[in-house]
Amino acid sequence: MVNWIWLGMIVVSVLFGAANGKMEKVAEAAFGGAQTGVTVCLGLISILVFWMGLMKIAENAGLVRALSVLLAPIVRRLFPDVPPEHPAMGYILSNMSANLLGLGNAATPMGIRAMQELQKLNPYQTVATPAMCTLLALNTASITLVPTTIIAIRMNFGSLHPADIVAPTLLATAVSTGAALLADRWYRRTNRFPPNLTKTPVRRRTQAAGTVLPPAVSGKEG
């Protein structure tokens, strides 16, 4: 699906650019966009280097494992195919708590560490596993308690009640996270992970209990 969206955006842009006589701007934007991509990554370097260094310490000290053992019952339902004592669980939890507290620049490296741990459980190195998709769903919906950036901007513009958007934000973020998890569940069931399941850890497949396995390659990718 990403392939089509990407191709679609580029082709549509060129067509519109031609129709609107904005070809120069389109060309400019292509390279401007490329530059933005690199700039964003450069900004990420410092954050990732720092947090991954710190998290390596936490991991070697046994903190990540402790966290996953302590809180695993909560997250186990969301990630039934990840062994509960796996370090991925600890990182998933750190990522979720950082998101909740609005610590955006800590959430990303923790999420990436979680992905790297989930990748170790992945028998197909370039295909996303169901657990990876669930983690991504949680992060795109990004459940937030306090949207700090937006409140700060509202203060800047002299809002009388800069924080009164907290209540609707909580409502909206809860609804969209719920929708993301429901959609994720639905796709998880209809779209079984490709092809043979023999290499994936089958220790804890609670959701598969009682359901009849559809023919192995039922899912269409993308």
Next chain:
Amino acid sequence: MVAWIERISSWTIPMLIAFIPLYAAFRKVPVYETFIDGAKDGFQTAVSIIPHLVGMMTAIGMFRASGALDAIIDFVRPFFEKLGVPGDVLPLALLRPITGAGSLAFVTDLMKTQGPDTFAAKIASTIQGSTDTTLYVLTVYFGAVGIRNSRYALKVGLFSDLVGFFAAVAACWLLFGLS
């Protein structure tokens, strides 16, 4: 309540930065060497994301500059206005999932031109704060581990963005009404 949570936010990081190495030192972990070891991975991860982000940002930049985004917005505007969505926040429905910086700029501009306490500005703030940039999260998280086939993840993200958009509008109607 809000001030309280904000305080937790600002305390968490310094406390973590102090607590983690301290605890590790008690467990006889060579803290500095371990830090350097992990930090190296961080650099490689960041570099491996570059091609993914460049590809995405290029397409998004072209899409906005060509006027295609504006055309789509003009096309769907009447439907959304019937549903009680102020026309001014509509571009955000399309901007939010594809560009975090772009949608933040849009919200900021809306506050500047209309004032931060108008209904449209409140809806826009709610949308901006309640969800993350789907395309960016997908690019960075999957790019970092080399996932090329994202399967249904994008559909799930975009679906939750759409639901979140309407939830934000509904929540603002519910809490602020017409004013």
